[in-house]
Amino acid sequence: MVETYQRQIREITNELAGKSNENGDDAGKFEILAAKEREITEFTQKFTAEKSEYEEEIVENQRVIAALLEHMQKTLGRQKKLPSSGAVDEMKADLNFKQRQLNDAEMTAAKLQVEVEARTADLDKIRSLESRIDKEMETVAEGINKMEDEM
Numbered sequence: 001m002v003e004t005y006q007r008q009i010r011e012i013t014n015e016l017a018g019k020s021n022e023n024g025d026d027a028g029k030f031e032i033l034a035a036k037e038r039e040i041t042e043f044t045q046k047f048t049a050e051k052s053e054y055e056e057e058i059v060e061n062q063r064v065i066a067a068l069l070e071h072m073q074k075t076l077g078r079q080k081k082l083p084s085s086g087a088v089d090e091m092k093a094d095l096n097f098k099q100r101q102l103n104d105a106e107m108t109a110a111k112l113q114v115e116v117e118a119r120t121a122d123l124d125k126i127r128s129l130e131s132r133i134d135k136e137m138e139t140v141a142e143g144i145n146k147m148e149d150e151m
Helices: 002-022 026-081 085-150
Strands: none
Touching: 002 026
């Protein structure tokens, strides 16, 4: 851009030199030349600041691009680790089978618990009968002993 402005200044200077020979109006030519010089001065003063801003934007954009590429790489890596649809269907079938087995096992456990409770109740009845039989046997033995003594 600086080269473009310098080229334009040369062109204007050459034009002014050509016109000064024709018109002899040096004041007008000087005004045009001074205006162009002011434009170039403003441009050179702004150039460094604008260049720094653009460079900062470029660095920031590069950082964002790098972060996006890293994120994309991780996502692609995760996609490669995903199972195929056939494997997913197989896993679902396995899950359903295992769920049915679990349900069956839970039902069996519940039935066994009921059975244990029933057998425990039966055992308690048997123990109570046993103690009554023992008492009854003692009573009968005492009765036999009494009868024997009486005889």
